[in-house]
Amino acid sequence: xxxxxxxxxxxxxxxxxxxxxxxxxxxxxxxxxxxxxxxxxxxxxxxxxxxxxxxxxxxxxxxxxxxxxxxxxxxxxxxxxxxxxxxxxxxxxxxxxxxxxxxxxxxxxxxxxxxxxxxxxxxxxxxxxxxxxxxxxxxxxxxxxxxx
Amino acid sequence: xxxxxxxxxxxxxxxxxxxxxxxxxxxxxxxxxxxxxxxxxxxxxxxxxxxxxxxxxxxxxxxxxxxxxxxxxxxxxxxxxxxxxxxxxxxxxxxxxxxxxxxxxxxxxxxxxxxxxxxxxxxxxxxxxxxxxxxxxxxxxxxxxxxxxxxxxxxxxxxxxxxxxxxxxxxxxxxxxxxxxxxxxxxxxxxxxxxxxxxxxxxxxxxxxxxxxxxxxxxxxxxxxxxxxxxxxxxxxxxxxxxxxxxxxxxxxxxxxxxxxxxxxxxxxxxxxxxxxxxxxxxxxxxxxxxxxxxxxxxxxxxxxxxxxxxxxxxxxxxxxxxxxx
Numbered sequence: 001x002x003x004x005x006x007x008x009x010x011x012x013x014x015x016x017x018x019x020x021x022x023x024x025x026x027x028x029x030x031x032x033x034x035x036x037x038x039x040x041x042x043x044x045x046x047x048x049x050x051x052x053x054x055x056x057x058x059x060x061x062x063x064x065x066x067x068x069x070x071x072x073x074x075x076x077x078x079x080x081x082x083x084x085x086x087x088x089x090x091x092x093x094x095x096x097x098x099x100x101x102x103x104x105x106x107x108x109x110x111x112x113x114x115x116x117x118x119x120x121x122x123x124x125x126x127x128x129x130x131x132x133x134x135x136x137x138x139x140x141x142x143x144x145x146x147x148x
Numbered sequence: 149x150x151x152x153x154x155x156x157x158x159x160x161x162x163x164x165x166x167x168x169x170x171x172x173x174x175x176x177x178x179x180x181x182x183x184x185x186x187x188x189x190x191x192x193x194x195x196x197x198x199x200x201x202x203x204x205x206x207x208x209x210x211x212x213x214x215x216x217x218x219x220x221x222x223x224x225x226x227x228x229x230x231x232x233x234x235x236x237x238x239x240x241x242x243x244x245x246x247x248x249x250x251x252x253x254x255x256x257x258x259x260x261x262x263x264x265x266x267x268x269x270x271x272x273x274x275x276x277x278x279x280x281x282x283x284x285x286x287x288x289x290x291x292x293x294x295x296x297x298x299x300x301x302x303x304x305x306x307x308x309x310x311x312x313x314x315x316x317x318x319x320x321x322x323x324x325x326x327x328x329x330x331x332x333x334x335x336x337x338x339x340x341x342x343x344x345x346x347x348x349x350x351x352x353x354x355x356x357x358x359x360x361x362x363x364x365x366x367x368x369x370x371x372x373x374x375x376x377x378x379x380x381x382x383x384x385x386x387x388x389x390x391x392x393x394x395x396x397x398x399x400x401x402x403x404x405x406x407x408x409x410x411x412x413x414x415x416x417x418x419x420x421x422x423x424x425x426x427x428x429x430x431x432x433x434x435x436x437x438x439x440x441x442x443x444x445x446x447x448x449x450x451x452x453x454x455x456x457x458x459x460x461x462x463x464x465x466x467x468x469x470x471x472x473x474x
Contacts, residue, residue, distance in 0.1 A: 006210035050367065
């Protein structure tokens with residue numbers, strides 16, 4: 001019974017931790033818009049966690065810069081299992097217009113498994129909510145896989 | 149021999165089911181859910197479902213528990229349990245809803261006062277055992293916050309004890325409830341109105357909700373003492389906060405509302421009393437926690453300390469003087 005309850009709760013209370021790896025701040029603002037009263041992601045249980053230890057979903061925005069690469073890897077290691085990685089915007093996907101720069105070491109797939117990738121420059125808040133909701137469902141699947 | 153067995157089963161029931169673990173956990177988590185829902189409605193949002201804190205609790209139970217390398221393992225994992233146990237013990241002292249407290253003895257008000265500090269101390273122990281600098285800042289703030297709200301709380305309890313005891317001080321919750329039997333609730337006494345206001349302001353600081361959550365400021369010091377916690381111990385700490393909400397509002401209803409006793413005999417009388425008590429706790433939660441949360445930004449620790457040692461302490465002290473004169 002408890003295992004069922006845990007798997008059910010996994011999809012209903014995903015806590016987000018946001019890592020900015022050299023983003024232009026556009027995606028960050030859209031992510032904040034998702035959490036404000038206008039789009040109200042809290043109705044699905046989303047909450048911004050203060051520390052990676054409390055997080056279920058790590059949201060990455062920005063092409064991975066040389067400065068932030070090490071910090072990103074360290075942050076991802078600190079998140080307890082089961083966890084999901086979500087990339088917001090075109091930058092973590094393909095480095096966007098920053099591709100080829102001497103200080104950009106993306107894309108994100110080089111360093112971790114990306115569960116959900118939300119495209120757009122910048123993606124609309126509706127798209128971000130949908131992507132995060134999909135990540136929450138993946139989270140519940142991962143938890144059930146851990147039981148087996 | 150049979151007596152001992154029956155008594156043991158009865159006491160186990162007290163600890164595990166009615167005023168104990170099961171009841172207090174459900175009541176606390178529901179109160180926390182109502183708090184979040186009403187806050188969302190105040191901000192014109194739809195808000196999470198009322199069962200959201202229950203989902204959060206079970207989700208955290210299913211997460212991996214990471215113990216940091218520098219942490220002291222015993223203190224790190226033991227602290228949330230110590231806090232939880234002390235909160236359950238407080239429930240066994242509270243004579244709520246016309247139900248006689250299983251541990252009710254002379255002087256239980258003083259015991260509750262001491263037990264109420266233990267969850268905060270557990271947070272301090274757990275935070276300092278985790279070895280994180282954010283936790284270090286958090287626990288130093290928690291200690292200052294404790295000093296800030298303990299003084300007015302003690303003065304409020306003293307004035308209530310004086311009203312209930314008449315010539316002497318009555319530190320027994322049963323005496324306080326008996327003094328309010330027959331509808332003469334302390335909230336209607338004009339001398340105690342400043343004390344009621346002081347108590348309403350002490351509750352959010354004791355629980356650690358938004359404007360007074362200086363120790364756990366998540367946007368500033370990454371949730372302070374909880375920074376390194378994950379999984380089941382974090383779930384226990386979140387549960388402790390929710391239970392504290394219920395215990396502080398229930399303590400308020402014991403002190404000023406006579407513990408909510410409608411005076412109906414039989415088991416359904418107790419059930420009705422519990423429902424009314426929960427409704428009263430929900431109203432108090434909305435009044436003194438949600439409302440302040442919705443309209444205030446977080447205070448700095450020095451502002452919080454100053455506020456509690458001037459305004460709130462003055463309110464409580466006025467009540468104490470009035471009680472002594474009239």
